[in-house]
């Protein structure tokens with residue numbers, strides 16, 4: 001069953017003071033294209049990884065789907081209901097608010113330093129579900145138990161918890177509302193490597209046991225491979241490749257994906273070198289030329305077509321698509 005459907009989502013940020021054209025009376029403002037024409041769907045209980053270099057638009061897309069920010073245009077459907085049209089300021093009180101929850105990189109973004117863990121978990125339950133008394137306490141206990149956080153830590157303030165305990169508390173707060181979709185933005189990047197693995201295992205356990213779908217933002221393709229069934233690769237605000245983890249990371253078709261995959265440090269061997277290696281810097285996301293492939297400046301396969309037309313999104317098979325005029329095939333991809 002489709003839980004989430006996103007169609008043609010855009011997010012522009014105005015930049016600079018604006019310029020007046022020579023022959024025009026209108027002031028033209030520059031725009032930063034943070035998310036551009038993004039479409040995807042997510043099934044109930046499914047995990048979708050969102051990968052790409054810094055600045056590719058992952059966090060902006062996550063915050064649009066979490067309805068913490070308003071899209072410039074496009075549609076976001078949750079179980080068929082159009083939640084994208086509700087302004088973010090009102091979304092906080094919407095009936096579907098508890099169905100989508102976000103876990104941030106820094107637990108302090110969701111845990112008030114002056115509130116105990118118990119209060120942090122209880123507040124949204126009281127506000128959104130009107131829970132109180134024994135039922136509220138029972139749900140708080142349930143959430144703590146699900147994330148394996150000892151009940152005796154519930155009275156502590158966030159600064160008296162370890163990094164791993166804080167991460168668990170942030171997840172407990174989100175799952176206490178029994179969401180259908182959990183959005184995790186680099187949830188473990190602030191943690192020690194040994195604790196990261198434990199927290200990721202916990203997230204996977206919650207997805208399996210509670211049937212929560214995950215939108216998982218990460219720099220780390222190894223983590224996405226372990227945790228997700230599907231993956232979406234972003235470059236300068238656009239989705240350049242999408243599909244099952246096996247297809248996209250096993251047989252990448254976009255030269256950019258191939259570059260990211262080649263850079264994965266596998267156990268016991270250094271990152272690959274050669275054709276697939278990513279070099280150069282991404283172009284500017286401010287007022288990008290409309291008729292040009294965004295990756296053209298870094299692409300070894302770029303030709304005349306790439307400099308005159310944006311590549312359309314092509315379906316390669318049932319669950320694998322790529323936006324490239326010259327997709328890689330077979331051995332090219334490695």
Ligand SMILES: Nc1ncnc2c1ncn2[C@@H]1O[C@H](COP(=O)(O)OP(=O)(O)OP(=O)(O)O)[C@@H](O)[C@H]1O
Nearest residue numbers: 013032034052053054055056057058059060061285
């Ligand atoms: N509030 C904002 N105002 C202006 N520009 C913004 C704003 N938020 C993000 N951007 C810009 O939008 C683009 C996408 O940023 P975003 O944070 O979504 O990328 P990201 O892929 O999540 O990067 P990272 O992995 O570093 O978090 C960047 O160019 C960024 O500078």
